Amino acid sequence: MDASLIWRLVLAVVGVPLLLSGYIILSERFMKKRDRRSGNLRAVFWLAPAFILIIVFYIYPTITTTIMSFKDANSEHFVGLENFVHIFTDRNMLIVLRNNVVWLVVFTLATLTLGLVLAILTDRVRYESAAKSIIFLPMAISYVASGVIWKFMYDYQPQGMKQIGTLNALLTALIPGFEPKAWLFDTQYNNQALILVGIWMWTGYAMVILSAGLKSIPTDIIEAARIDGASETQILRRITLPMLAPTITVVATTLIIDVLKIFDIVYVMTNGNLDTDVIANRMYKEMFNYHNYGRASAMAVILLVVIVPIMIMNIRRARKGGANA
């Protein structure tokens, strides 16, 4: 590491916060001299650093990308809906879209269900926090490292050879006559194999949130039901699940937003080959391999359009929360 790099690092970690603090202190001093009633200017000072970045990195790019999605590969001429027509008709693109739908459904449902089951189960034992830590751990691991971990799990050697991948070794040992599978290459299983990595990573998240929701349900309601002779299944179906519904919605929306953008797992493990491509990885290829900015932008726009309903829902919920506060 050379000296200029250290200098820049110090500048970024110490200098920038100092500079920003100085800016706020100076602008407050400026405000003091002026008419105290002009509070609007004060808000501008406090919000400016954030909103300059938001305009440069969000507002301007979002508008530009939308415009580019209606233009050709080099953004020179308008081509109408051509990029979108291509995405929704081309055979390979349809596989990409199909994969995203499969990810969306399988990943979201499996992660939610497993998270819920684990939240309910661990709630009943004394070693709850230890068990939860183990399940939650993959949340701290990067997608890239998880990709390596699972590529190793899925390792395949031809039948008769010694299996060093855990999954094939386990299955050949347990099931007599089981033929080892090339999990990441066989188009029958490879998408599921990738999705499993996502489930492994995110179940801990679903469990932690649902577990917190579970603990916020007043125990006296459940006790009362139990005294009235309700079975555990009835309590689960009639009390626990309905009262958890808002939390389940929050977890589901977070999972959906995340899974729509899924990129790293696919990029690292298969790079989208053998019918495993997804929108975000394909968009990356359109950008850097095919240099087709029109199609890449159109794919981003599709992602955004799918997310807009969730966005509106979130804004409405935040508004409601704000009114209560």
Place this chain on the structure above:
Amino acid sequence: MRKRFVSRFFLHLAIIVLCVLWITPTLGLVVSSFRPKNLIALTGWWEAFKSSFQFTLDNYSHVLNQGHMGTSFMNSLIISIPSTVMPIIIGAFAAYAFAWLKFPFKEGLYALIIGLLVVPNQMTLIPVLKLFNTLELTGSFPGIWLAHTAYGLPFAIYLLRNFMQDLPVSILESASIDGATHAQIFFKLVLPMSVPAIASLAIFQFLWVWNDLLIALIFLGGTKDVAPMTVTISNLVNSYGGGWEYLTAAAVISMIVPMIVFFALQKYFVRGILTGSVKE
């Protein structure tokens, strides 16, 4: 009583089986990373404890010296630290305004922040990359610091504003009556009182940046001397094919810092996740 015993037994069994399933992949990776090259390719990692009991640090010294992992580790730190500090301070200013100042369009601007929380980064990549190319920020640390700062801002503002809004009004009002300026209230009262929220946010943002692949791939442009570990490892995966001895060691190195953060600060991490998703 017997029925209760049986159901308790199956409860414990289910939890233990799931925990074993969850820890096995990571365990296999960590064990393998310490095994000699010739053994990794021949026998499963679970056999490491059975027969020969041979372990080595060779894989680590190789990836650190020849595999660019040493440089990449430093790069990951250089990228992550400013990218954590900057959105917190800038986000805190905006959060303070949203929580405690009165100004027109406040509701609308805050709704915009909530909306941006879920806007996919993909929507912004091409124009920002073009802008970076023009400004010659591509492949430089300041460029990726700026990008991560901006992409972290909506969540930073959201989380800090939620926390700051719940601070006791009385303390701030009495400070204001005593003639304290907004800058004094912010730096002497609000910021110190917000430490729990800032801690959660810092862990979150740090792990997010540390584990990020996409932003680094796009804005650092694949240059080796600035590549963080995620980029280096994904290149290793593509070029080495089956070189498990190096891949496993490289992956473990990349996991060390998140693991320390996770185990040392789990409380704040979980609290951050809960604030981010449950509280509105």
